[in-house]
Amino acid sequence: MPGPHLHFEVYPDVDSITDAAEAVATSQLALPQDACDEVYALTAYAGSAENLAAVGSLDDDNVFGDDGGALQVGTLTGGGQGGGPGDAPGGMPSGGPPDDGGTAA
Incomplete structure (x- = not known):
């Protein structure tokens, strides 16, 4: 069972987002352990810290374990x-999937 993470799809344009077949990339983004620890310490997330501890580390994860995320x-x-912005590592296809002539951004 993976730790907290987001699934996302990348589409070539806004008109394509209603058709999953138009996605040029699909991936997942794990949330950093320290951020999860901080949020799950809040009373609004009672019990979540224990659930996260039971998951273990990304090294043991069935999704992110190949490189520890x-x-x-x-x-x-x-x-x-209060939350705040974030950044995702890696590149995203630009101009279509790489196998269709797109390039990693």
Whole structure:
């Protein structure tokens, strides 16, 4: 069972987002352990810290375990109370999937 993560799809344009077959990329982004620990310490998430501890680390994860999430862990700024923006590692296809002539951004 993976730790907290987001699934996402990339589409070539806004008109394509209603058709999953038009996705040019699909992936997952793991959330950093320290951010999860901070948020799950809030009373609004009672019990979540124990659930996260039972999951273990990304090294043991069935999705991110091949590299411990090194290429799929985002960075977050802000704090548990107010949130904030984040960044995703790696590149995204630009101009279509790489096998159709697109290039990694």
